Amino acid sequence: MFKFRVSQKRWLELLVTMTVKEVTARYKMAIFGFLWIFLNPLLQMLVLGFIFQFFVPIKTENYFEFLFPGLLAWNFFSYTVSKNTPMYVNERALIQKAKFPREAIVLSVVLANMFHFIMALTVFVLWEAVIVRELHWWRWWLLPGIVVWLTILTSGLSLLFSSLNVKWRDVNFGVQAMMPLWFYATPVVYSLDLLPYWMARWIYLNPMTAIMEMLRWAVLGMPIEWIPVGWSLFVTIILFGAGVLVFKKESPFFDDWI
Amino acid sequence: MKKKNDLAVKLTEVSKIYQLHHEKPTLMENIFGRNNNEKFVALDCINLEIIKGDKLGIIGSNGSGKTTLLKIISGIATPNKGKVQTWGKLVSLIDLNAGFHPELTGIENVYQNAMLLGMSRRETKSSMGEIISFADIGGFIDAPMYSYSAGMQLRLGFAVALAAKPEILVLDESVMVGDQNFRRKVKKKIVSFYKSGITVIMVSHWLGYLKENCRHILWLENGKVVGRGGFELLDKYERLKEKKDIHVEKG
Numbered sequence: 001m002f003k004f005r006v007s008q009k010r011w012l013e014l015l016v017t018m019t020v021k022e023v024t025a026r027y028k029m030a031i032f033g034f035l036w037i038f039l040n041p042l043l044q045m046l047v048l049g050f051i052f053q054f055f056v057p058i059k060t061e062n063y064f065e066f067l068f069p070g071l072l073a074w075n076f077f078s079y080t081v082s083k084n085t086p087m088y089v090n091e092r093a094l095i096q097k098a099k100f101p102r103e104a105i106v107l108s109v110v111l112a113n114m115f116h117f118i119m120a121l122t123v124f125v126l127w128e129a130v131i132v133r134e135l136h137w138w139r140w141w142l143l144p145g146i147v148v149w150l151t152i153l154t155s156g157l158s159l160l161f162s163s164l165n166v167k168w169r170d171v172n173f174g175v176q177a178m179m180p181l182w183f184y185a186t187p188v189v190y191s192l193d194l195l196p197y198w199m200a201r202w203i204y205l206n207p208m209t210a211i212m213e214m215l216r217w218a219v220l221g222m223p224i225e226w227i228p229v230g231w232s233l234f235v236t237i238i239l240f241g242a243g244v245l246v247f248k249k250e251s252p253f254f255d256d257w258i
Numbered sequence: 259m260k261k262k263n264d265l266a267v268k269l270t271e272v273s274k275i276y277q278l279h280h281e282k283p284t285l286m287e288n289i290f291g292r293n294n295n296e297k298f299v300a301l302d303c304i305n306l307e308i309i310k311g312d313k314l315g316i317i318g319s320n321g322s323g324k325t326t327l328l329k330i331i332s333g334i335a336t337p338n339k340g341k342v343q344t345w346g347k348l349v350s351l352i353d354l355n356a357g358f359h360p361e362l363t364g365i366e367n368v369y370q371n372a373m374l375l376g377m378s379r380r381e382t383k384s385s386m387g388e389i390i391s392f393a394d395i396g397g398f399i400d401a402p403m404y405s406y407s408a409g410m411q412l413r414l415g416f417a418v419a420l421a422a423k424p425e426i427l428v429l430d431e432s433v434m435v436g437d438q439n440f441r442r443k444v445k446k447k448i449v450s451f452y453k454s455g456i457t458v459i460m461v462s463h464w465l466g467y468l469k470e471n472c473r474h475i476l477w478l479e480n481g482k483v484v485g486r487g488g489f490e491l492l493d494k495y496e497r498l499k500e501k502k503d504i505h506v507e508k509g
Contacts, residue, residue, distance in 0.1 A: 009378075010373075010376065010378060013373060013378060013379055014373045014374070017369055017370055017373050017379065018370065021359065021362060021366060021370055024362070024366070025359060025361045025362055093357055094357045094374065095334070096329075096334060096352060097334075097350075097352070097357040097371075097374060098332070098334065098349075098350060098357075098374050098375050098376075099332060099333030099334055099348075099350075100373075100374045100375075100376070164285070167283060167285075168283055168284050168285035168286075168288060169282045169283065169284055170284040170285050170286055171285055174285070252336035253335075253336055255329060255334050255335040255336075256276055256277070256335065257283070
């Protein structure tokens with residue numbers, strides 16, 4: 001029992017160290033440092049908000065405000081999964097160095113980006129509270145839940161794609177091709193009431209839909225239908241389970257393929 | 259049969275089979291059934307017991323499975339068949355500067371590397387001074403890794419591995435490099451390990467080095483153990499190799 005505890009502690013320490021490395025390595029050379037966390041989604045928001053206002057009959061009142069939280073969540077998800085997919089191939093030097101929990105490599109990227117997501121989301125929520133003054137503070141209790149859900153989904157897909165990519169290198173190309181399509185299959189730049197009713201239901205099979213809707217419900221006070229959220233949850237659990245299973249099966253043999 | 263407590267490493271009928279690829283494997287090929295199933299047996303049913311404190315040198319021609327055996331013992335690779343057991347903290351030096359991040363400083367890299375080798379944060383902190391002085395890189399420890407020379411990276415990698423206080427040390431031949439001065443330092447350290455009773459498993463083509471640093475020899479050929487014993491195997495191996503060389507030259 002004691003030994004078990006020690007190894008759990010080691011595991012956690014390793015994960016924390018690698019996460020901190022991931023965070024610091026990214027901003028080491030940048031003058032703006034952590035400002036980039038906000039600058040990137042801000043620029044995206046400005047460009048997308050400007051363009052889509054003209055071309056799509058968006059019915060939301062403040063489109064820029066509508067876009068921002070969704071972009072934060074989408075960026076967390078897509079950056080992390082895209083970065084993690086070729087991770088074990090890129091980090092072959094680490095794999096060949098020692099026996100250590102392989103999941104730490106991928107999970108540290110997830111946690112580092114989760115940290116960025118939480119930072120940016122906190123600033124946005126405070127902004128809403130101070131400047132916009134439309135408080136839905138009693139709905140904020142859902143925010144930690146959304147972060148955990150999104151982190152689980154991102155971890156599952158990261159483990160799944162990165163493990164498969166060790167064996168089959170074209171998985172990375174597949175993920176690269178899939179991400180922009182997935183972006184438009186997720187209500188980031190549009191709201192669900194723009195879709196026909198049948199489609200607005202089916203789109204919940206994409207778990208990112210529930211994340212978007214819940215985020216807007218919690219931060220912007222927009223309405224939500226709770227029953228189809230269960231579909232997203234169901235798909236998330238399946239994807240996470242598949243990721244963990246494939247990783248467990250493949251990770252002892254990573255060295256054979258890289 | 260030795261008692262379990264006396265053993266550092268035990269391999270029971272271990273086999274490792276690699277699939278050979280001529281190009282990068284792809285999922286598409288797999289779906290459309292174009293994958294070739296050419297197999298390469300790197301280790302073939304190896305039984306091996308290494309007692310605690312032994313210094314074992316592994317010899318064999320190229321492709322005989324030496325590095326694969328080290329990888330299997332270190333747990334970096336997993337055998338397809340058989341069982342691997344090790345007792346005690348194992349540190350492997352198969353590729354020394356592996357695992358350094360070019361953008362991070364020496365200190366940051368030491369932390370990450372040490373923890374990959376199984377040290378805790380506190381242990382790493384307390385042995386930092388020792389690591390820096392052994393690696394002999396002076397003020398560079400605060401500089402990013404990309405400014406290090408290959409030799410400096412190598413020394414730092416070695417210093418971290420030694421600070422991890424291994425009970426079983428696995429060394430590949432690629433790590434027996436570095437400048438004269440550093441090699442002497444490493445040798446001194448290995449001699450002190452010799453006295454402290456840790457188990458050392460090393461691969462080398464440099465037979466003189468093995469003669470100086472090992473107690474027993476294991477000879478691998480085509481993934482099988484050809485012989486195990488003392489230095490008489492080294493002489494036999496050398497003679498056979500010479501014969502082969504002559505044969506090749508004649509051919």
